[in-house]
Structures are given as C-alpha cells and as structure tokens.
Amino acid sequence: MGHFREKIWPVTAILIVLVAVWYVGAVYMNAPFQRDLNKRSGAAPGAIEFIEQTLSQPKPTVPAPHQVAVNVFENTFLRKVSSNRSLVYHSWVTLSSTVLGFAFGTALGILIAVGIVHIKALDRSVMPWIIASQTIPILAIAPMIVVVLAAINVTGIIPKALISTYLSFFPVTVGMVKGLRSPEIMHLDLMRTYNASRSQIFWKLRVPASAPFLFASMKVAIAASLVGAIVGELPTGAVAGIGSKLLAGAYYSQTIDIWAALVAGSIVAALLVTIVGIAGRLVERSMGARPS
Structure with a gap:
C-alpha cells in the first residue's frame, strides 16, 4: 500500500499542474475571440465573468478541461455503443x-x-x-x-x-x-x-x-x-x-x-x-x- 502511494502522489501532483496550466492556456488562447465578441455586443464584463466566458465558448480555440471531460462522459456513458457519436x-x-x-x-x-x-x-x-x-x-x-x-x-x-x-x-x-x-x-x-x-x-x-x-x-x-x-x-x-x-x-x-x-x-x-x-x-x- 505504501509503495502504491509513493507512485500515485507524484502522478497526481503532475496531473494537477497540467490541468492548471491547461486552464491558463485556455483562457489566454480564447481571450482574443471573446474580447472581439464582447466588443461587437457592447458588453463590458468584469474579470471573473470574462474568464468564465472564455472557458464556456461553444467552439473555443482551446477547450477547457471541464468541457472536454463533459464531452468524454456524455459520449462514453450516455450514448449507445452503436451510436456514431459514441x-x-x-x-x-x-x-x-x-x-x-x-x-x-x-x-x-x-x-x-x-x-x-x-x-x-x-x-x-x-x-x-x-x-x-x-x-x-x-x-x-x-x-x-x-x-x-x-x-x-x-x-x-x-x-x-x-x-x-x-x-x-x-x-x-x-x-x-x-x-x-x-x-x-x-x-x-x-x-x-x-x-x-x-x-x-x-x-x-x-x-x-x-x-x-x-x-x-x-x-x-x-x-x-x-x-x-x-x-x-x-x-x-x-x-x-x-x-x-x-x-x-x-x-x-x-x-x-x-x-x-x-x-x-x-x-x-x-x-x-x-x-x-x-x-x-x-x-x-x-x-x-x-x-x-
């Protein structure tokens, strides 16, 4: 059990770092399109709301981890195995x-x-x-x-x-x-x-x-x-x-x-x-x- 913990903790730490970097990258890459979109609509969101918008775009340049996770879950467990979307x-x-x-x-x-x-x-x-x-x-x-x-x-x-x-x-x-x-x-x-x-x-x-x-x-x-x-x-x-x-x-x-x-x-x-x-x-x- 101790040997397993020695293996799992380094992997978990690296995974957390990668996900954090992924989120930062998604915000950075999706920000230009979101600014242009807000400029066209005349919206002026705050920093938190702007970040949320960059992480919830339907066709983002770089999707956020939670968007990918939801897609994987839906197309793995909520679709028939014979479905073309599965x-x-x-x-x-x-x-x-x-x-x-x-x-x-x-x-x-x-x-x-x-x-x-x-x-x-x-x-x-x-x-x-x-x-x-x-x-x-x-x-x-x-x-x-x-x-x-x-x-x-x-x-x-x-x-x-x-x-x-x-x-x-x-x-x-x-x-x-x-x-x-x-x-x-x-x-x-x-x-x-x-x-x-x-x-x-x-x-x-x-x-x-x-x-x-x-x-x-x-x-x-x-x-x-x-x-x-x-x-x-x-x-x-x-x-x-x-x-x-x-x-x-x-x-x-x-x-x-x-x-x-x-x-x-x-x-x-x-x-x-x-x-x-x-x-x-x-x-x-x-x-x-x-x-x-």
Whole structure:
C-alpha cells in the first residue's frame, strides 16, 4: 500500500499542474475571440465573468478541461455503443486495427530479430535498412499504402493494420535483438561446455533472457501501433474510428470533439500499455523471475 502511494502522489501532483496550466492556456488562447465578441455586443464584463466566458465558448480555440471531460462522459456513458457519436464505438474500431497491426508487428519484429542474431549477413544488411525505414514520415507512407492496397481491392481494416505494423515492428526488433544478445559470455560458454545445441541455447538461455527486453519494447510498440491506426484512418476518409472523429471535428471546427477524441485515444493507449505490462510480469514470473 505504501509503495502504491509513493507512485500515485507524484502522478497526481503532475496531473494537477497540467490541468492548471491547461486552464491558463485556455483562457489566454480564447481571450482574443471573446474580447472581439464582447466588443461587437457592447458588453463590458468584469474579470471573473470574462474568464468564465472564455472557458464556456461553444467552439473555443482551446477547450477547457471541464468541457472536454463533459464531452468524454456524455459520449462514453450516455450514448449507445452503436451510436456514431459514441467514443466507445470509435475507440473499438481503432482498437481492432491497432491490435491486429500490433500482432503482425510483434511477430515480424521477433522473426527479424532471431534472424539478425543468428545470421551475421542479416545483421550487416537488414539492420541498417530497418533503421533507415523509420526515418520516413508515417504521414507520407500511410496514403501510399492505402492507395496501393485499394488498387488491388484490399480495403477496410488491413491497410490500417499494415500501417500499425510499420510503426510497431521496429521497437520490437531492436528490443528483441538486444534481449537475445544479453546473456553473458560466461553463461554461453557454460551451455557449450554442457554440449548444448544452438536450439537449446536459444530456448533455454536467450529466450528467457530476452523476455524483459521484449515486453519493454512491446509497450512502445503497442502505443506506436495505436498512432499508426489513427493515422491510417485519415487518408482513407474513414467514417468510424478515432481518426474519423478528429477529421469530423476539424471539418466542423468542433474543437471540443477533437480534444475528447484525443483523450479517448490516450485512455486506450494507457489501457493497452498496462495490459502488455501485466502480461510481461506474468510471463517473467512463470520463468522464475522475482516479483518486483
């Protein structure tokens, strides 16, 4: 319980500071429009009333935290899950492509890492290209993937999942390579002394040693996969998903909806990272690691 308190208090303090800064920023950013509005109407509000007006605009430049919170609550708990305005519905659409892309990316990353560790030619030839591939902006790659796949009648969840795969396989590859190479030379020599085969060294030494590295990289990969799924919804003109909410909000200047969609995406990302972290701890404990 004491350990939990040590973690929760710093997070709470930072959250309070961020919300306070958010309120100040909302007042500052919304003030010019409100002054112009009051000037046109001939109103002359006091300082407190003026601040309240900047924090209650229907289409503010920067919505206040309470406006976003109300929007998230209404579109999460007061809408039918099947409603086009439900954040649960849009989050589920994005989550589907996120999980599929993450699964593809993780499998691809592990396969590439195993090849790089065991085949020196792959280490010298493939790894530089993998690193170079991540220098290309995803906003440039996403439309290309969507257009090419649409030309061969591949639409729907697959293009978004492949964009997620593109972003998620890299951290898994790098983390898994580091993990598979993490056993000390002394341990490798000991396995060879016992006449262990390459497969035995791999499964009994390298794989257990790589587990912490793998799950740490998977946390990064699942978050990147979510970003890829959202970005993948933008060039497709998707009618559902967090990306579609962002597009609709931009078209109709519904900034509160935009921020609410971003909050929904952040919550989904936090849940996914937490699930991966729990899975990592369970796997490590099953391998004999001490609980932290």
